[in-house]
Amino acid sequence: MSTTQSERLRELLEPLVTSQGLDLEEIAVDSVGRMRSLRVVVDSDTGPDLDLIADLSRLLSAKLDETDVMGESEYELEVGTPGAERPLTEHRHYVRARGRMAGFHLTDGGELSARILDVDDEGLDLEVPGVKGRRPTARRLAFADIARARVQVEFNRKDKSATSKEEEA
Template identity: 60%
Template sequence: MSTTQSERLRGLLEPLVAKTGLDLEEIKVTAAGNRRQLQVIVDSDEGAPLDTLADLSREISQALDDADAMGGTPYLLEVSSPGVDRPLTEPRHFRRNEGRLVKLTRAGGDELVARIMAVDEDGLDLEVPGVKGRKPKPARIAFGEIAKARVEIEFSRKDPADADTDGDESTEEA
């Protein structure tokens, strides 16, 4: 997508997204056969509710048609929230993933897997998991030191709310 088209679409869509309380994260136009696909990625600190996404999709579609922003070529519109594999690039992305395990690549190339404990305007407070039975240790990294970052998928992480239970589920029959 050309920069001019990207800027035009952002200028058209950003006010629509902002009035829903969401952030416009990305706009991507790709060719799909004889039509194009327009992906509009939105998010907020509270997530993006499905009803809000559906309403926003209708508003965006109408605005695109009214402005003829996509030209005469047919297009498929997709309005969604970012997937878990999305790179973390802005401080708000890290804030939205507080408590999650992330894989960070520092500007020098070394990698670190750690849990985000807190986020401020300068960087992250992390907890680096201990290895071979050792306790986790705290770490700090400034945003300027981060070259790449992604959330690590955890399949067996215990919910902190369940930490004080013995793990047995009990059911009561009436």
């Protein structure tokens, strides 16, 4: 039997989350003064929409009300997605980040910023941006060589359809 509150919460909520076609990414209980907050982070390959998040929030709230896992005092339930600069910690995270720029901290101490092109069981195929007008280069990176990785926000990324139109011209 689980001993920590997070483990008990995961056991209770994960079946509901997966029944909605989502992955339970994180559960966190925070306390600020007398106020407690339960944050549940979910995701899917297609990215959950707001209606699905709202439905899930109601399901989780009802399930939590049936149990004493959060104790007797009041708490706030927050259900959301990982956000724009999500850490990449699971194979599925890398798959979902295909086409996105990511920052990598390597096990040898180096750092790398590159676009994830493809993902398989051993690692990643990347496109490393060119510097000072040079062309991008391809690079293979094994999962064993990655200490930490995080998706990077791109504000000036060209839309794929705009890129193909420019190439046709």
